[in-house]
Amino acid sequence: MKFSKFCLIALGSVVLSCTIEKTDYEAEIATETTEYFEFEEVLSVTNGDYTMSLEALNGTLYKGYNDIRVKVINSQSNESLEHSDINFLPILTDAKGNKTSCPHSYSLTYNSTEKYYSGYAVFTSESNTTVSWQAYIDFNVNSQSYAINQPITIEEQTNMNLNMTAFTASDNEQYFIALVSPQSPGVAENDLVAGIYKYNKPTESEGEFPDLSQYSYSIVNDFTLYLDPRMPEASMGNHSSPNNQDLTQQSDSLYHGVVNxxxxxxxxxxxxxQNENGKIIKGTQVPTDFTPGVEGAKSELYIDILF
Known part of the structure; x- marks a missing residue:
């Protein structure tokens, strides 16, 4: 299934119309988008003989998708803890004391070359006066358990190219779509990567906190995310672009496509x-009419970006 595309004549009309009564958003797009490649420390905690450090790109956790790394060092021998089972659980507490989590990798994966444990978290809200986040991290060494509970700060994601959305689909399940890349797209065909996740409804009553069964999320497998990018500004006529590719799941469990x-x-x-059975469970097809002077219609499921 593919969204319908504009014909070349319509695209030509769009290019001409862009110089007429164009919305002034130059101030917005003048904001520089910085790409982050280096992992830096978010927090460091010592428990007994072990020091645990949590790292993220730019040393900052943002609303949306975050790659995370955990390093554990024996403070006596200065050696890294290798091949341990390290668990990571982020918990959000609201003003009423209600606790929830977000899509995350609970069991972290060990990188034997760089000697760190890797995972991800898709934080659904930034920290503020009514919302706080905690990171629960535990591991075992020689049958001894170590547990760490530390507050973490989730910053507002100012890069709209990394926006996310949460929704309930027609199957009555709660899903999350988070943009992973590009951090800084160009006027070109860009590789578009997103994570798709689902909340696993608990089947048992809540046990002793933190009870993992209450905060379980999973990666969605074998879905298809159909893509129709458009410029919804009235002056742009809601035009699209050619050569886009829908997002399908690849070997890294993320969904890859192309946006032009x-x-x-x-x-x-x-x-x-679309789910693994070929059924559309969220989203609507966008009209293909070229409508200069009229704000473009959006799908029932969408994410706004700006560059």
Missing amino acids: YTMTGNWTLNFML
Whole structure:
């Protein structure tokens, strides 16, 4: 299934119309988008003979998708803890004391070359006066358990190219779609990567906190995320672009596709989410009419970006 595309004549009309009554968003797109590649320490805690450090890109945790790393060092021998079972559980507490989590990798994966444990977290809200986050991390050494509980700060994601959305689909399940890359797209065909996750509804009553069964999330497998990118500004006529590719799951468990941005500005990624049985469970097809002067319609499922 593919979204319908504009014909070349319509695209030509769009290019001409962009110089007429164009919305002034130059101040917005002038904001520099910084790409982060280096992992830096978010926090460091010592428990007994072991020091645990949590790392993230730029040393900051943001609302949306975050790659994380955990390093554990024996403070006596200065050696890294290797091949241990390290668990990571982020917990959000609201003003009423209610606790929830977010999509995350509970069991971290060990990188024997770099000697760190890797995972991810898709934080659904930034920290503020009514919302706080805690990181629960535990591991075992020689049958002895070590547990760490530390507050973490989740910053607002100012890079709209890394936005996310949460929703309930027609199957009555709660899903999350988080953009992973590109951090800084160009006027070109860009590789578009997203994570798709689902909340696992608990089947048993809540046990002693933190009870993992109450905070379980899983990666969604074998879905298809149909893509129709458009510029919804009235002056842009809700035009799309050619050569886009829908997102399908690859070996890294993330969903990969291609989005072709033909100019800088406000874009909407309109989606339709199809499950493994070929059924659309969220999203609506966007009208293909070229509508200069009229704000473009959006799918029931979408993410806005800006570059």
